[in-house]
Amino acid sequence: MTEIREFRVAVxxxxxxxxxxxxxxxRWTDQVPGAGSRYGDDVADVRAVARYWAEDFDWRAVEARLNSFPQFLTEVDGTGVHFLHVRSDNPRALPLLLLHGWPGSVVEFLDVVGHLRDEFHLVVPSxxxxxxSGPTRDTGWHSGRMARAFAELMARLGYARYGVHGNDAGSVIGLEVGRIDPGHVAGVHVTQIFSVPGGDPAELEGLTPEEHRxxxxxxxFQESLSGFAQLQRARPQNVAFALADSPAGQLAWxxxxxxxxxVSRDFLLANVAIYWFTGTAGSSARLYYEDAHREDTPAGPTTFPLGVAxxxxxxxxxxxxxxxxxxNIVHWSEFGTGGHYSGHDSPELLAGDIKVFFAKM
Incomplete structure (x- = not known):
């Protein structure tokens, strides 16, 4: 099942x-008067965005934008893999795999494609x-298995040497691609390294005021915003019932x-709508469970060339x-602007940093 066929979004x-x-x-939930966002998203805020979704958001414009890029669908290791494949006119272009996270989608990278295609052949998978890509049909789809699927995808496309960029869960998966396919990966560029203190007070000695901040x-984040991850690591199916049944629930989640x-309201809703129309709230949440319960978590430091923005x-x-x-961190950049979705809010900065990193390779 190695066929690669053309794909268009058509809801x-x-x-x-x-x-x-x-x-x-x-059916809207209640809220304690004056509580604001203390217990979670303010009901008034969610209602306002839901109203915009119903009255002003243009899904067909999102479809048209996605369909302006060449898209394909194939099957790898028994599951569907959807991807954008934008080839450069540059004969020296390096293939570059762009990996999104949760609760993102390929929409994360639409704004950066134009800034990268002069130097890279771009492969942007769901x-x-x-x-x-649709729901997975079996268990065990953790970051390592996804990394192996993407290494296979790049080989199937005929790319013997390629780079990787990842954001959010895509950062984690991107690092695993570097471990799994070192003979073909030129380097990995990420926007997060999820390395935290190990509990030894000596680790904190000499930290700068900025590092303490x-x-x-x-x-x-761990105390106030990580509840979603704890639930999805433990019982992802429980929340999936609600998300699959309620677009307002998917929106708030x-x-x-x-x-x-x-992020802009349209960017938010483009991502939410993709999860809703494809019915992938539950299967995407399972990534957290699979990573928490896998038995082959990588051990030891990475050694491939790594860039961090x-x-x-x-x-x-x-x-x-x-x-x-x-x-082997060979490139490190810190920017005074931008957020978690830098491909959307700072596409020129992100593209420029990716280019600087891979020029070193």
């Missing part, structure tokens, strides 16, 4: 009509179990990590912890 009008009907019939950001003003309002990576787990 049935009946499915769009059903979405609008479900939004109109949403992760297995996410978006247009970053630890505070990490602590806040996504807004906890992808809300205004960090840190954006101001993103998950805070501290270099000394990153270098503990990755022994």
């Amino acid at each position: 049935d009008e009946a499915d769009v009509d059903e979405l609008l009907l479900r939004l109109a019939r949403t 992760l297995p179990g996410f978006g247009f 970053r630890l505070g950001v990490l602590r806040h 996504t807004m906890q990590l992808m809300g205004e003003p960090a 840190i954006f101001r309002d993103d998950f805070q990576t501290i270099r000394r912890f990153a270098e503990r787990d990755h022994h």
